[in-house]
Amino acid sequence: MPENKIENKKIGAALVVGGGIGGMQAALDLAESGIKVYLVDSQPSIGGVMAQLDKTFPTNDCAMCTMAPRLVEVGRHKDIEVISLADVERIEGTAGHFNVKIRKRPRFVNEEKCTGCGICAENCPVHRIIYVAPEKDKIEISLKDMEIMNRIIKEYKDTEGPLVPILQKANDTYNYLPEPVLRYVADKLNMPLSLVCRIATFYNAFSLEPRGKHIITVCLGTACHVKGAGKVVSALEGELGIKNGETTKDKLYTLETVRCIGCCGLAPVLKVGEDIHGLMSKTKVPELLGMYPHAQ
Ligand code: FES
Known part of the structure; x- marks a missing residue:
């Protein structure tokens, strides 16, 4: 083997502590460059805090959409070994030759068979002593x-x-x-x-709060924003007497906003139910509301 090839050969392994979005990306970058990676996380699964977020700053992208591809890639990468529910106890040595002691905590389930459905937690014999399941x-x-x-x-x-x-x-x-x-x-x-x-x-499409018969969704994506969607929202708030995210007392209208509904050419755009209304302006708001009957 030529000498330079021997010099470029990757040896050893890297340890990444923390399986959040940063840890996952670091593990993927290292593994892609040919280094074996051990990804350690103290939680039962990787993902970190981002898994608990809905949207991320500044783009308002769905956190799960950013994270899910990395989760899959990490899980499938042949050079990444995930060690979850584990703590780093001791690190010794110097650069290029570290020894790390990791303590892995027991999971009390058969990891080969577990699908993460959570049914065992519901039926845990320890917790069931105090847990009274609602009767059917x-x-x-x-x-x-x-x-x-x-x-x-x-x-x-x-x-x-x-x-x-x-x-x-x-x-x-x-x-x-x-x-x-x-x-x-x-x-x-x-x-x-x-x-x-x-x-x-x-899912944003589901609501746990009662909503109106007519759900008005105004797009505040970039194209709509620069074309004055904010003024349309203000006009709707004025006409309906509610704020964004609220429902009128008579349960007829709910006002919501989203980022881009895919009709940027018609900006500013809003939807009433499934009907799209493009090229909106604040002066068109009364006419728009007139199209949706006030009777329940
Ligand atoms: S930004 Fe409003 S439809 Fe795209």
Whole structure:
């Protein structure tokens, strides 16, 4: 082997402490340059604080959309070994020759078989001593809602991953997800309520608060912003007597804002339900509201 090739050969391994977004990216960069990487995190899984965020500054990008590809890449990379639920106890040595002692804490589950569904936590024999599961007949849901939900659940329960479409349909039906409905879905799908709530709170399309019959969504993306979308929002707030994010007392209108709905050529744009209204201005607001009946 030529000498320079021997000099360039990567030897040894790198240890990255902390599996947040920075740690994951560092591990990927090192692994891509040919170095074996050990990624240590004290939490049961990597992802760090970013996994708990909805949007990130300054672009308002979805935190999960930024993080998920890296999570997958780290998990699949042949040169990255993730050591989660572990602490670095001791580091000795000098640059180029470190010895690190890592203590891995027990998980009390078979990691080969665990899918992270959380059902074991719900049924933990230790916690169950003090945990009283809600009895099935204690879900307070009206007969009418039960019939509606039975129809929706029947339609989707045999599809793959039925939870999201069921919640979507329920959200479309009620314009939000009432608590008894969430409990009923969890019960019928035999899923932990915590899992159903996690999905219901993850997607912006779902709301846990009652919303109006007409949901007005104004785009505040860059194109719409520079074309005066802010003035349209102010005009709507004035006409409806509510602030952004609120619902009128008569439950007719909810006012919301988003970043780019993909019709930048028509900026400023807003949606009422699924109807798109482009080239909006504050003077067009009364006419727009007149198009959506005031009767329930
Ligand atoms: S910025 Fe408003 S539609 Fe794209």
